[in-house]
Amino acid sequence: MLAQRTRLIATSGTANARAAAATAAAGGKQIIDLTSGEIWAELAPAIRDGAIAAINRGENRYTDTIGLTKLRLKVAQALSSRTEIEWTADEVAITAGAKQALFDAAMVLLNPGDEVIVPSPYWTTFPAQVLLAGGKPVFVDSHDSGFVPRVQAIAAAITPATRAIIINTPNNPTGAVYDRSTLAGIAELAMARDLWVIYDECYAAFTYPPHEHSHILRVAPQIRSRTIVINAFSKQLAMTGWRIGYLAGPAAVIKAAKALQSHTTSNPNVIAQHAVIAHLENSDGTYERALHARLVTARRLGLEILQSLDKVAVPRAEGGFYFYLDLAPLLQGSQSAEHPRDADDVVAALLAAGVAAVSGTAFGDPYGLRVSYGAPIEHLESGLRRLVDVLNAWQ
Numbered sequence: 001m002l003a004q005r006t007r008l009i010a011t012s013g014t015a016n017a018r019a020a021a022a023t024a025a026a027g028g029k030q031i032i033d034l035t036s037g038e039i040w041a042e043l044a045p046a047i048r049d050g051a052i053a054a055i056n057r058g059e060n061r062y063t064d065t066i067g068l069t070k071l072r073l074k075v076a077q078a079l080s081s082r083t084e085i086e087w088t089a090d091e092v093a094i095t096a097g098a099k100q101a102l103f104d105a106a107m108v109l110l111n112p113g114d115e116v117i118v119p120s121p122y123w124t125t126f127p128a129q130v131l132l133a134g135g136k137p138v139f140v141d142s143h144d145s146g147f148v149p150r151v152q153a154i155a156a157a158i159t160p161a162t163r164a165i166i167i168n169t170p171n172n173p174t175g176a177v178y179d180r181s182t183l184a185g186i187a188e189l190a191m192a193r194d195l196w197v198i199y200d201e202c203y204a205a206f207t208y209p210p211h212e213h214s215h216i217l218r219v220a221p222q223i224r225s226r227t228i229v230i231n232a233f234s235k236q237l238a239m240t241g242w243r244i245g246y247l248a249g250p251a252a253v254i255k256a257a258k259a260l261q262s263h264t265t266s267n268p269n270v271i272a273q274h275a276v277i278a279h280l281e282n283s284d285g286t287y288e289r290a291l292h293a294r295l296v297t298a299r300r301l302g303l304e305i306l307q308s309l310d311k312v313a314v315p316r317a318e319g320g321f322y323f324y325l326d327l328a329p330l331l332q333g334s335q336s337a338e339h340p341r342d343a344d345d346v347v348a349a350l351l352a353a354g355v356a357a358v359s360g361t362a363f364g365d366p367y368g369l370r371v372s373y374g375a376p377i378e379h380l381e382s383g384l385r386r387l388v389d390v391l392n393a394w395q
């Protein structure tokens with residue numbers, strides 16, 4: 001029958017939540033979908049025009065396996081200015097979204113049995129890819145410290161088998177933004193214990209004052225030779241479907257990723273690559289500022305509505321575009337048979353009330369609930385009002 005490795009993974013919890021919402025909607029139910037890990041927005045004009053121009057020029061053929069040199073150069077330049085360290089094109093590989101970049105990293109860095117520290121709650125794909133690469137995810141809970149793991153807790157989880165740590169800031173699902181001292185502490189551990197740092201900053205464009213995204217390589221440039229930066233245009237330019245991301249790291253890692261990609265996907269889509277180049281060459285940041293402003297408005301509105309929750313605390317929502325609710329005070333409150341026992345029960349009740357969100361079980365947290373505010377504002381408003389009504393009805 002199927003290979004043993006198929007037992008290591010299930011379809012991602014977030015994809016399942018999206019599918020459940022779509023099934024309910026197809027059955028004729030009006031569903032407000034707040035599950036999505038993307039911003040519902042018009043495409044950036046330079047992306048659209050760049051793609052059309054590339055089609056009209058007849059750009060049909062394979063590119064270099066890890067992307068057009070021009071694009072890799074542009075990414076290297078942007079990284080150089082953000083990290084204040086020089087990057088070159090041979091330290092960058094363009095991938096089919098950040099997901100492939102992370103998969104490349106796991107496949108080229110991990111030996112069977114290697115342990116990888118994953119702060120939890122975690123984005124559902126991190127442990128799945130570690131397992132696929134033959135490694136073992138080791139979770140470090142971050143609930144008690146505002147969803148930013150304590151450096152001592154990470155240190156305590158390190159064993160001789162630990163090979164890497166995955167950091168995701170701003171965080172999916174929790175919305176936490178790691179502070180500089182935590183990043184410095186993690187960097188120190190990486191140096192002392194000889195670890196790789198896989199630094200996923202896909203949501204870097206979206207933080208809300210007073211929180212700021214700190215690049216770990218600006219905080220600790222000394223870990224550059226052991227850091228793999230993961231990023232994508234997916235979220236920052238609201239172009240998730242186009243599938244352009246990248247990893248950046250030591251040239252030897254990129255060379256190995258290139259060999260891997262040459263036998264898996266080859267290059268990311270050529271038109272999408274040209275579209276991103278056109279955007280990087282022609283845009284003046286207006287689109288990005290508008291996208292950010294839209295999220296600021298959505299976040300403010302959402303937090304206002306969530307103030308009405310009786311038993312559940314208003315989420316911190318420091319970065320990204322997710323409200324992450326800690327349902328523990330609600331779930332642990334009652335013994336009655338109708339009372340939900342975990343976040344899956346809450347998600348089912350919400351779906352019955354016409355609003356879809358993602359259960360924390362997808363993120364290793366049976367008491368968490370992720371609600372995306374990347375949805376259109378009018379959906380967000382009515383969806384959150386329904387959510388508050390459902391949660392407040394449980395005593």
Ligand code: PLP
Nearest residue numbers: 037097098099123172232234245
């Ligand atoms: N990393 C994190 C933390 C994410 O949340 C996501 C998508 O949700 C990705 C990576 C993958 O992004 P992409 O769509 O570029 O593959």
